[in-house]
Amino acid sequence: MGFFNRQEAKWKAREAIRGAYPHPMLVSLVYLLLTAGLTTLITRFVADPFTLAYQYLIVGNYEWDTIVRHVFTPARTGLFAAVQIVLSLYGCIMGFGYKSYGLRLARGEQPGYRNLMDGFSSVGRVLAAGVLTYVLIWLWTMLGMIPYMVALILAVVMESEGLLALAMLLLVFAVVCAVVAGLRYQLAYYFLLDNPEMGAMEAIRHSKQAMKGWKGALFMLDLSFLGWMLLAPFTLGILSLWLSPYMSAAEANFYDHVVHGSFGPRTDAPNPGQPGGYQGNYGSGPQNPGGSF
16 A cells, blocks of 8 residues: 655645645635625525524514414525525535646646636536535434434433443444545545546545545545644634645645545646546556555
């Protein structure tokens, strides 16, 4: 099994940021405005029935049955649900675009604002991969949550401290299941980016195969940014504009290492800078692990 040099991957990500134009902080700002900014703007005009119910219940002292009749109307709840679904799908597409930007940034292809829209050129594949990944992660999480809920209910009914302690351990197990599942499918978007003809389920399978034995390395890479993430709120979010492309490029370097065996610009594509052409060689070289995490 090959060795993933986390420090080198992060150093190359910082170098890519220094030489990029437009500056990655500006691209991140545009991405933030197109996602969180747009979501905030839209939700200001679409009432959240749950927030309204809380306000009427706590502040207005209305009876619960009155709140249900006047707040949770089919029109209001239907509109709210529809808007949330559309915003989630939109966020999935934009997230793919930012992955595209980060991958091209790491490869020195001088990406720009237009790459944030790359997801719209293959909406079907992007949404299918996003939804399937979400469902798979949810199923793995439920695998851990069901034993936790059973143990918790038994602990309450039987008033057993031992069962309560077991329930807490099972809750930790559920969290671990969710984290491991997320890491397993984290490379799916990159396979879609490098292979325009690849389907969503195939990309997920490739990600699962490529991540065998590498989940710990990716987890440690993500964990190494924790200090920056904790510091970001104290800078009014400005630090996040630099941290986001930094993390994205570092993750792209991880993908290139695991799948292609090297960091940085690639020379095995017929048209560098364009989607596709990068065929992974994991499973055929020394960098591919034989075990699983």
